[in-house]
Amino acid sequence: MKKSTSEIIEQLIFYAVIFLILREWLIPIMMLTDTGYLSLFLMFIALCLLLGVFKLRVYFSWPIKIVYITWFTMFVYNDGTLTTMQFLSNELNYNLNVLLAGDWILVSDPFRTSLFFLLIWMLIYLIQHWVTVRLTIYYFLVLTVFFIATLDTFTGYDGTMAIIKVMILGLVMTSVLFIKRLMQATNMQKDWRSYFTYAMPIVVLVMVVGIVAVLLPKAEPQWPDPVPYLKGVAGVGDSNSSVATVGYGNNDENLGGPFAGDNTVVFEVKTPIRQYWRVETKDYYTSKGWIQSENTNATEILPVYNDVPLSIAPGSGEEQTVEVRSLENHPFLLQAYGTTNYQLNSPESEIKFNKSSEKMSVFINGEDVMQEAYALTFKEPKHSFTTLKTMTTSYQNDPRYLQLPDKLPQRVIDLAHEITESHDSVYDKARAIEDYFKRSGFAYETQNVAKPDADEDYVDQFLFETKLGYCDNFSTSMAVLLRAVGIQARWVKGFASGERITSSNGIHTYEVKNNDAHSWVEAYIDGIGWVPFEPTIGFSNPVNIDYDMDLQNDEEEVIPNAEDAETPEVEKPEVQKNTATGSGVAFNFSQYKWVLYAIAIVLLIAIFALWKLRGKWQPKLAIQRNRSKLKDASTFEDSYFVLLKQLERIDLKRRQDETLKQYAKRVDDRLETTKMSELTAVYEEVIYAGVSNNFNTNEVKEIWEYLINRTSS
Structure with a gap:
C-alpha cells in the first residue's frame, strides 16, 4: 500500500536519527583500523535508509546497492590496469580458492571490504525491522552503548561524547516510537498537532537532562580501571613499560613495548603503483633488537642523476616516476623497489649513500638536509615463479646476514627447522615461515606488547610466550627463523604504502603517516638476489611475481590467475591447506569454476522463485x-x-x-x-x-x- 506524505516524512525523521547513531558506530571502526573513505561508507548507509523509506522492490533496491559496492571496490582498489570484469573475475577466482582451501585469513582487502558492506546492509535491514514493524529501538540502543563503551575501555578511542549523543538520540527515538505504539493501540487518528503535543515535552526533557548531565560536576570513578587488572590476570604487557609514539626512529637496539598511534602525515607520494617505501636495512641481531654490524660510516657521495648502487637490481620493464613531498623533518630519501636514480631540486644537492645499510640522504655543503620535494625513477623488479621454486641455496652474497646471538634459545632453531622441513627451495621455506604467523595463533597488537627482560630473547619471547606484537616482532622473528635454517636475511625499515586519497590518469596520490612506519624482511636467494617478505598479520607482501609455471604441473600450490600478478595492490598468496601430516591439498578452482558458477546461478534462480512464489x-x-x-x-x-x-x-x-x-x-x-x-x-x-x-x-x-x-x- 502506498505511503502517505506524512508517513514518509515521519520515517525520514526516524531514519535520520538512525543515520546519526550508525555514524557513531562507524567513526571508531574507521579510526581504530586506520580505514579511510568514511564519507563513502556513510553515503552507503544513507542510500540503504532512503531505499527503505520508499520501500522499493528488491529487484530494484538490491541491484542499486550491489552497483554501489562494486563501484566503491573498483574506485579504491583497482589502479586502472584491469577492466572492471577482469578485476572482479580475478578477485572472485582468488578468494574462492582461499575460502575453499580454508585459508580465510588470506582473503583480499576488496573481498573484506565487500563483506563489511554486506554487514552494514544486514544491520540496516534489522534496524528497519525494529523501527517500522516492532516500533522499538531499545535493542539497537543497548548494543550501540555497549559497543562504544567496550571500545572506550579497551582501546585508545574516547567514546565520551559519542555515548552522550547516542543516549540523547536513542531516548528521543524511544519516546517517539512509544507514542506511535500508543496511538496505534488506541486507534487514535494521527495528526501532526497532537503528535507534536505529545512528543515535544519528551524531546525537550531529554535534551535538557542530557545537557545538564554533561555540565554538572562528576564524582571520581568508584571502580579502578579494569584494563590493568585484566592484563595482570592474563600475564600480558608490562605495567612499567613506557608507551612510545609510532613513527620512524633511528635506534632499534631495544625493540618491544606498546606504542601510541600518530596520524600525522609525513609524506605525500604520487606513484603509478602501490608499493612499500624502503629506507634502510640492518643486519646484526642482538637478542633485543638490531644494529648495523660494520662499515656503519662507509658512505659514498653520489652525483645527482647517477644510478644509485642499491643491492636490489631494477627490473627490465618500463621506467616509471614517483613524486615525493616531505612534510616532516626526515632527511632520508624514500626508495621504491627497483629505484634507478633521483631528481632533486637544488643544483648543489648530492646523495650520501651508506653502503652497509643502503640508507640515502640529501647532502648539501657537508650536511644532511631534508629535501621537501623530489622525484625518483624505478623499474619494478619482477621475479619468475618457476625460478623461485627451483633455487635451493642461499650461500652467496655476505655471511653477516646469517649472524645469530650465541645464546639464542635452541627451541627457536628447532621451530625454524620444523616449519621448513617439508620444503626444498629457499622461496618455499621463506613462504612457510611467512605463513606460519598467520596460522599459529599470533595476533597484531600495539598496546599489550611485552618487552623482554634482561635474560630473555626478544624473538623467543614473542614466538613462545606472548604471540602478541606489531611489525617489529613479526619481521625480526622471521629474519631470525630464516637465518636459523641457513637462509641469509636482513631486517628492512621504511613505510607501508599509506592511504590512497586521489587518482588521476593512472597516478595515485598516497598520504603516508607516522602510523605507516613499518618493518619487513628481505631474504637472499642465490641466482635471484634479495626478495622481500611480509610476515606481519594484516599487511601484504610487496614482491611482484611472474606466475609463469603451468598450473597443471604444480600439484601442491594453486597459482593465482596471471592477471592477478600484474595487479600492484597485493600479492596473491599461495593457497595451501595444511593437513595434520603436513601435506598440501589445494582446490583447483579453475577446473571446477563453471560447475560452481552453475550451482550459484541455480541457487539464485531458486531464491528468486521462492521470493516470487x-x-x-x-x-x-x-x-x-x-x-x-x-x-x-x-x-x-x-x-x-x-x-x-x-x-x-x-x-x-x-x-x-x-x-x-x-x-x-x-x-x-x-x-x-x-x-x-x-x-x-x-x-x-x-x-x-x-x-x-x-x-x-x-x-x-x-x-x-x-x-x-x-x-x-
Missing part, C-alpha cells in the same frame, strides 16, 4: 507455525494478529481511520466472503467485552485457516 508458501508456513498456538480464547489475540499480517502482505492493511468492523467488511469484499466479519465479531467479544464462554476453538481455528489460505489465491 512467497504468496503461495508463506500462508501455509504461517498456519503450520501458529496452528498449535491457537488453543483457547487466551491465545486468540496473537493468532488474529498473524492473520492481519498476512492480509497486510496482499495490500489489505488496516487504515488508521478504520474501525475493526469497517476493516473486516473491506477484507470480505476483497476476498468475496463473510468470514472476516465473523472472526472479527468473535475477536471483539473476547478482547473488548471479555466474553469467552461461547468461544469455539475448532470453529475459530477453521475460519482463521480459511482466511489465511485465501491470501494465497
Whole structure:
C-alpha cells in the first residue's frame, strides 16, 4: 500500500536519527583500523535508509546497492590496469580458492571490504525491522552503548561524547516510537498537532537532562580501571613499560613495548603503483633488537642523476616516476623497489649513500638536509615463479646476514627447522615461515606488547610466550627463523604504502603517516638476489611475481590467475591447506569454476522463485507455525494478529481511520466472503467485552485457516 506524505516524512525523521547513531558506530571502526573513505561508507548507509523509506522492490533496491559496492571496490582498489570484469573475475577466482582451501585469513582487502558492506546492509535491514514493524529501538540502543563503551575501555578511542549523543538520540527515538505504539493501540487518528503535543515535552526533557548531565560536576570513578587488572590476570604487557609514539626512529637496539598511534602525515607520494617505501636495512641481531654490524660510516657521495648502487637490481620493464613531498623533518630519501636514480631540486644537492645499510640522504655543503620535494625513477623488479621454486641455496652474497646471538634459545632453531622441513627451495621455506604467523595463533597488537627482560630473547619471547606484537616482532622473528635454517636475511625499515586519497590518469596520490612506519624482511636467494617478505598479520607482501609455471604441473600450490600478478595492490598468496601430516591439498578452482558458477546461478534462480512464489508458501508456513498456538480464547489475540499480517502482505492493511468492523467488511469484499466479519465479531467479544464462554476453538481455528489460505489465491 502506498505511503502517505506524512508517513514518509515521519520515517525520514526516524531514519535520520538512525543515520546519526550508525555514524557513531562507524567513526571508531574507521579510526581504530586506520580505514579511510568514511564519507563513502556513510553515503552507503544513507542510500540503504532512503531505499527503505520508499520501500522499493528488491529487484530494484538490491541491484542499486550491489552497483554501489562494486563501484566503491573498483574506485579504491583497482589502479586502472584491469577492466572492471577482469578485476572482479580475478578477485572472485582468488578468494574462492582461499575460502575453499580454508585459508580465510588470506582473503583480499576488496573481498573484506565487500563483506563489511554486506554487514552494514544486514544491520540496516534489522534496524528497519525494529523501527517500522516492532516500533522499538531499545535493542539497537543497548548494543550501540555497549559497543562504544567496550571500545572506550579497551582501546585508545574516547567514546565520551559519542555515548552522550547516542543516549540523547536513542531516548528521543524511544519516546517517539512509544507514542506511535500508543496511538496505534488506541486507534487514535494521527495528526501532526497532537503528535507534536505529545512528543515535544519528551524531546525537550531529554535534551535538557542530557545537557545538564554533561555540565554538572562528576564524582571520581568508584571502580579502578579494569584494563590493568585484566592484563595482570592474563600475564600480558608490562605495567612499567613506557608507551612510545609510532613513527620512524633511528635506534632499534631495544625493540618491544606498546606504542601510541600518530596520524600525522609525513609524506605525500604520487606513484603509478602501490608499493612499500624502503629506507634502510640492518643486519646484526642482538637478542633485543638490531644494529648495523660494520662499515656503519662507509658512505659514498653520489652525483645527482647517477644510478644509485642499491643491492636490489631494477627490473627490465618500463621506467616509471614517483613524486615525493616531505612534510616532516626526515632527511632520508624514500626508495621504491627497483629505484634507478633521483631528481632533486637544488643544483648543489648530492646523495650520501651508506653502503652497509643502503640508507640515502640529501647532502648539501657537508650536511644532511631534508629535501621537501623530489622525484625518483624505478623499474619494478619482477621475479619468475618457476625460478623461485627451483633455487635451493642461499650461500652467496655476505655471511653477516646469517649472524645469530650465541645464546639464542635452541627451541627457536628447532621451530625454524620444523616449519621448513617439508620444503626444498629457499622461496618455499621463506613462504612457510611467512605463513606460519598467520596460522599459529599470533595476533597484531600495539598496546599489550611485552618487552623482554634482561635474560630473555626478544624473538623467543614473542614466538613462545606472548604471540602478541606489531611489525617489529613479526619481521625480526622471521629474519631470525630464516637465518636459523641457513637462509641469509636482513631486517628492512621504511613505510607501508599509506592511504590512497586521489587518482588521476593512472597516478595515485598516497598520504603516508607516522602510523605507516613499518618493518619487513628481505631474504637472499642465490641466482635471484634479495626478495622481500611480509610476515606481519594484516599487511601484504610487496614482491611482484611472474606466475609463469603451468598450473597443471604444480600439484601442491594453486597459482593465482596471471592477471592477478600484474595487479600492484597485493600479492596473491599461495593457497595451501595444511593437513595434520603436513601435506598440501589445494582446490583447483579453475577446473571446477563453471560447475560452481552453475550451482550459484541455480541457487539464485531458486531464491528468486521462492521470493516470487512467497504468496503461495508463506500462508501455509504461517498456519503450520501458529496452528498449535491457537488453543483457547487466551491465545486468540496473537493468532488474529498473524492473520492481519498476512492480509497486510496482499495490500489489505488496516487504515488508521478504520474501525475493526469497517476493516473486516473491506477484507470480505476483497476476498468475496463473510468470514472476516465473523472472526472479527468473535475477536471483539473476547478482547473488548471479555466474553469467552461461547468461544469455539475448532470453529475459530477453521475460519482463521480459511482466511489465511485465501491470501494465497
